[in-house]
Amino acid sequence: MYYYACPYCVPNAQAHLLLDKEMGVACDCKGGFFDKYKECKLQEFRCKEILVCNKCEAGFKPDEEFLKQQKRKIKDG
Helix, strand or coil: CEEEECCCCCCCCCCEEEEEECCCCCCCCCCCHHHHHHHHHHCCCHHHEEEEECCCCCEECCCHHHHHHHEEECCCC
């Protein structure tokens, strides 16, 4: 198992990043003003997903490089 750690917080159990949807985030969906939102809705708004820290509530856009750097393994007791 693994989790994503917040880059701003001291590593602890509360500073995990959780997936959330922020409707104010700009996306790269094709189409005009109205078609863009229909396409986003068909994709369940995956283009609006961000990672939010449990502790400091900072938001991050999940790109491949960021996820690779912040991925941490959960240590089994």
